[in-house]
Amino acid sequence: DVKVTQSSRYLVKRTGEKVFLECVQDMDHENMFWYRQDPGLGLRLIYFSYDVKMKEKGDIPEGYSVSREKKERFSLILESASTNQTSMYLCASHSPYIGELFFGEGSRLTVL
């Protein structure tokens, strides 16, 4: 069964902390994505990557960075967490050669 796994379902961090959200996929997909989801705003794209060590900004990259050192792993980094980054974060992957997008279960981050 195909799988996108996010390391933590729930996290609570303090303002100013560095936060790592990890995502691993087992489908050998080239493309991986990070979204955040907030009430009334839908899914908004933060960053995406179409190959190892490649990254592209999405619609709301400010305050975030990403790392893709291996094909199966895509990490989202909050260098200095702020309260307005409290949100649900969703990772997804797909092959660029057609096919659906597979999502992880999400990581709910609370920044105090």
Next chain:
Amino acid sequence: DAKTTQPPSMDCAEGRAANLPCNHSTISGNEYVYWYRQIHSQGPQYIIHGLKNNETNEMASLIITEDRKSSTLILPHATLRDTAVYYCIVRAPFGNEKLTFGTGTRLTIIP
């Protein structure tokens, strides 16, 4: 910005067909229409996709207008478990593009 627009919410009686519209008036010739749904507290899941012909699978049917500027997802016999947020997106079959979602339609199935 999302390339699609959907109504923010809809209700449907249990057992009836739920018809969810999506407008994608700027769709390109090679872009597919994909539908996903997100049940509370879970990641979105794929439902169906199509290019220009109508499609059906075990979950739903997808009707795409002849000019491809809009489509309708049909859940033929809605159940309470179909209560979810439904997203429509468009994407090309090849290449490395960012995939943007809108706010989707919150479908509530009424007992």
